[in-house]
Amino acid sequence: MLNKSKWVKDNGYGGIIVWEITQDDFHPKCCSKSYPMLRAINHGLFGTGSGPETYGCERK
Structure with a gap:
């Protein structure tokens, strides 16, 4: 998304539209931070917050 x-x-x-938000990891089960998709979009558009490489979502 970044x-x-x-x-x-x-x-x-x-801007960007997100059709289905329920697929984002809002209970941080797969990543170390909640809402990694929305965080990546925000970081790409506005340069705010930390980048996706810090979310702990890498595939193992």
């Missing part, structure tokens, strides 16, 4: 959100910003689009 690269996609950076592409949206770099190409002058107005």
